[in-house]
Amino acid sequence: MITISEVGPRDGVQSLDFIVDIEVKKRWITAEAAAGVPEIEVGSFVNYKRLPQMQDTTALVKHALTLPGLAVAVLVPNLRGAQAAVEARAHKLSIPVSASETHSLRNVNRSHAQMIDEVAAIRALVDDLPTEARPSIEVGIATAFGCTIEGHVPQSTVTDLAERLMEAGADEVGLSDTTGYADPKMIRDRVRAVQTAIGARHITGVHLHNTRGLGLANALAALECGITTLDASLGGLGGCPFAPGASGNIVTEDLVYMLEAMGHSTGIDLPSLIAARKDLAEALTAARSDAPVYGFLADAGLPLHYTPPERAAQ
């Protein structure tokens, strides 16, 4: 069983140059949950003046919590965001800590040491809650494969940071290829190094972009290392406005197709997912004709006589 974590409503929309209506987001989240997507990152509790796209996060968490069986994740960059997430009763807090300190300072205005303090403070906040109300705390190490500002990011920076974040109280650490710099060898090397550093059960997920076309090859390399949670974005939303269609997250529907074709179970019904993607693409392109929706499966369709394989007992 591979867990797909849809991050489109957060990572996918935050770089769009127009505000996506909350009703569009609600339909999107509802449709993906109905298709069997088990986890959705619905937004982030950030400074809305900086990211107005995210100002509906409380309402989206509330909506998502009504959908049966769905794990509701939110991004929180700091303690204040975590407090809002706890108040909204999100199931999972995702904290971005950038391996590139330059990127960390620009992204969340905090150094490594400050972010580690922030994670410790969030741990304390969560531990004060009754057990059943505690969200899980996952830190995503951003720019874990390289940085557009610093260039090369040493592997030891990533493993050291992973260790310190676990000590600070993270339940789990994931690796994010924020910049699309990863290749399959780098994925294997770094995932294995972090597994050695903090234990394989504390790194189950990766977050990949398809900036240089290597997204699904990187996902395959991650799977081979035992990664079981993959972030992705419906219609490959996300990425950089100055390289249209080229920099989004890996495409949820293409990823699910690859996994299911290989015999991995995702619990997701592909035709329903493709239908959800079609609705989303229509809503976004109605708002902006050049909305960066892309992907291959939706254009090409499923193979003739395709049936969900379950051909391997995985």
Next chain:
Amino acid sequence: MITISEVGPRDGVQSLDFIVDIEVKKRWITAEAAAGVPEIEVGSFVNYKRLPQMQDTTALVKHALTLPGLAVAVLVPNLRGAQAAVEARAHKLSIPVSASETHSLRNVNRSHAQMIDEVAAIRALVDDLPTEARPSIEVGIATAFGCTIEGHVPQSTVTDLAERLMEAGADEVGLSDTTGYADPKMIRDRVRAVQTAIGARHITGVHLHNTRGLGLANALAALECGITTLDASLGGLGGCPFAPGASGNIVTEDLVYMLEAMGHSTGIDLPSLIAARKDLAEALTAARSDAPVYGFLADAGLPLHYTPPERAAQ
């Protein structure tokens, strides 16, 4: 060392709805050879009434033979095409034999038995030549992972065909994902099955399309099985006019980037390759504004501080 075989001048242009000028093709071939691409399939000796795009193949072989160190490949569907290729002094004959017999009949108007006879006749033709003039004979098993007409193609059909083609005199058999139906598991299963059937040294290459976005993941799976030759098309040219941008071959520049980043040597200079791609894209879009040129690396650029890695001694 991984061998990249550029198939754009053959597979990439044959589905275009406009004729690519021979001077554009010559510049394209010259530029890729200068960038270090070791093998180029420059055209095919087919019925030009059916495929007018290919009528300059003799002239292109002649041109390509002037480029130092370049292996010059051509597609030949039958003995008559092989005679033309031998006369033109091509280094390598690539014969498409479709695992789907329905597809074979539509594509080259011949059954499996007839194609096997054709391969035997081509073997006899080649063996009559002086040793130094003999081209190599590679059969590409088309629709080896499924067919848009027949749907599922049994693995045993592929391995049986591979055995019979070797018996008929092929030097090598490759597997082609003509329809973009392959996934990484299928690649591993079928490549290994054919390796077992005919010996690993007789299957060194695969031909992949990116129809459902899985092209580079499939290439990675093939590499892991010991495949050392990968077909690709500059700017991902190729594929289906009714699914624009969605059905081309795997993208040469994206593939080379993946391989080099992983530490595999290809002998190709990426900046020169990207420059060749830019020239080609300009020439094609000048002829037709919606020419199906795509790919990711060319839009995103190389990572900051990227240097050809050679970080692994491969």
